Amino acid sequence: MAEAIETTDPCEPSHNQVSLHDWSLNLSQHFHNDKCQNVNVEKEFIGEYTIDNIPCEYCDELINFDDWERHSRQCAETDKQRIEDITNHGSNNLIPCEFCSLPVSIHDLMAHTNKCAEVERQRIQNLTKHAGNNLIPCEYCSIPIDIDEWNLHTNQCAEFERQRIQNLTKHADSDLIPCEYCNKSFTLQYIENHQTECRQQLATVSDGFNAHAFNRDLTFPETWNHSSLYNLSRYILEPTSEEYKFVANNFHRTLPSNEIVQIERIQNRRWYRQYDAHRDDFIERYGKSTEQWLFHGCKSQSIDAIINDCFNRSHAVRYAVGQGIYFATDASISLNYTQPSHNNTRHMFMARVLVGRTTKGDQTTRVCPRGYDTTGGGTVFVTYHDAQAYGEYLIEFT
Structure with missing residues (x-):
């Protein structure tokens, strides 16, 4: 019986002949070494190691001497799992790049990762210019x-x-x-x-x-916490703060008997930048700000969708004066649009809204009439652009 011949393929980084069974593992190890080399260069720039900061042999993070052994064991297990995950990928599967995390075909992984590695090296080189x-x-x-x-x-x-x-x-x-x-x-x-x-x-x-x-x-409000690292942050206001009192007083003006459980400030930088651009356009057109603080009641299940993706007209369900997003000057009006959650609390946004010029609308109004920015008027305004309002505060109440 003839012996089976093991098929080999050249590894691009080393040009060595490697069996197909070990090819993914070998390629992964080269990527890992390349990434570690970049990390080491960065570490040398940031500062020399000290007795209290010893580099982990796997991730190169600086670890306190007392925690080093435990940390290294965890990293060893993580690295072992990472290699197993890569070797389990089929030839047609996608593997995440170790630099940018985008999923890439195993056949394109080498070229993609080399490009990412070069970008990383350039980044570190630029970093040293600020030394x-x-x-x-x-x-x-x-x-x-x-x-x-x-x-x-x-x-x-x-x-x-x-x-x-x-x-x-x-x-x-x-x-x-x-x-x-x-x-x-x-x-x-x-x-x-x-x-x-x-x-x-x-x-x-x-x-x-x-x-x-x-x-x-x-460009962001002075009340915001500018130290946040993330695009989206949520902060519960202290009841003794002036910011809390401002929101609560507006709410209690028409709902004095409803008890506020908490008020959150919503910091969504992407959404606010879009809103701020619209506000500049309104000021340029009208020569003054048309921003108003208005209320928007909603189902509790819709809160996260609004906070993450702003007020979306596709979620609108009532069209009395237009097929858009409804805002009210009085919290008592927006109360009709709320529904109790599982713990019997309700939710309402107090939002910045660009009212602009207002005209009448009806159930068939899908876009705002030319020359106007909202429909309704009086105590209710309907917007037709998702970034025309910014839900800055979320009020939870009973």
């Missing part, structure tokens, strides 16, 4: 960070970015996805490249990165 500065821009959010805090901050931002990409890949190829910066919609194939270009354009200012990062923060 004389105390502040370095985060590569993800562009906020200037003190050099001593930079590594921790960017790791947290990187984790958020990986989660964002993971959510992005859940879309179908034909879905239109809005850009986080300009709100134009693209398919999954083009959205990431477009957003990268948008981010780079926003970061390009004549005065350098510090000017851009600080000027960008100035």
